[in-house]
Amino acid sequence: MKKRQQFLGRYLPGSGWLHRLPTGWKLIGVAVLSLLVLVFRDPRVSTVLIAAVLAMGLSARLPIREILAPVRRIWLIVVIIIAFHVVITDAWTAYRIVSTLLVCVLAAGLLMLTSTVGQLLGVFEKLATPMRILGVRPERVGLTAALMVRSLPFIADLSGIAADSARARGLERSVRARTVPLVLGAVKYATDTGRALDARGLGD
Structure with missing residues (x-):
C-alpha cells in the first residue's frame, strides 16, 4: 500500500530560515496567526494572511506541493462547508469560514514541516x-x-x-x-x- 504523508505535513530536513528559527517562535507565530483570523473574522484579512504564509513557506525553500499538502487532505471538508453555507447563508460567509480554516491549517503545516x-x-x-x-x-x-x-x-x-x-x-x-x-x-x-x-x- 502506498505510504501516506502526515495530515499536517511530514518534517522536511532543510537549512531555510524557518528551519533555523527556534521552534518556540514558530509556535508563537501559529498562535498569533490563529488569533488574528479569529479576532478579525474578515475574509480580506484571512486572504492576506494566507498569501503571507505561502510566501513564508516558499522563502524558506519548502516545496509548494508540501506547503499545500494539508489543504489537499481537507478538501472534502472545505467543499462541505462551502456547499452548506452557500445554500443556508451566503458565499461570503462560506469564504470567511474557509479562509479562516486555511490560515490555521497552512500555518500549522509550516510548523510541522520545519520542526x-x-x-x-x-x-x-x-x-x-x-x-x-x-x-x-x-x-x-x-x-x-x-x-x-x-x-x-x-x-x-x-x-x-x-x-x-x-x-x-x-x-x-x-x-x-x-x-x-x-x-x-x-x-x-x-x-x-x-x-x-x-x-x-x-x-x-
Whole structure:
C-alpha cells in the first residue's frame, strides 16, 4: 500500500530560515496567526494572511506541493462547508469560514514541516515548567503534547485508508464501512503506544 504523508505535513530536513528559527517562535507565530483570523473574522484579512504564509513557506525553500499538502487532505471538508453555507447563508460567509480554516491549517503545516518531534517536545516541556510548583512533571506534559500532535496525522491517515478500502469494496456511502476500521485502528494505535511507554517506564 502506498505510504501516506502526515495530515499536517511530514518534517522536511532543510537549512531555510524557518528551519533555523527556534521552534518556540514558530509556535508563537501559529498562535498569533490563529488569533488574528479569529479576532478579525474578515475574509480580506484571512486572504492576506494566507498569501503571507505561502510566501513564508516558499522563502524558506519548502516545496509548494508540501506547503499545500494539508489543504489537499481537507478538501472534502472545505467543499462541505462551502456547499452548506452557500445554500443556508451566503458565499461570503462560506469564504470567511474557509479562509479562516486555511490560515490555521497552512500555518500549522509550516510548523510541522520545519520542526522535529524532539524540538516540539522541548518547547512543550518549557511551557509546562511553571506547573512544576503544582507537582506536575513538565517532561510528562511535553511527552503527552508531542504524542497528541503526532497522533493526529496517524488518525487522519487511518481515515483515508478506511475510506479507500470502503471505496474499493463499493461501500463508499456506508458509514459503518468507513468508521469501524478507523475506530479499531485508533484503538490498536493507542494500545501499542501505551505498551511502548510501559516498556520505557513511562506508563504511570
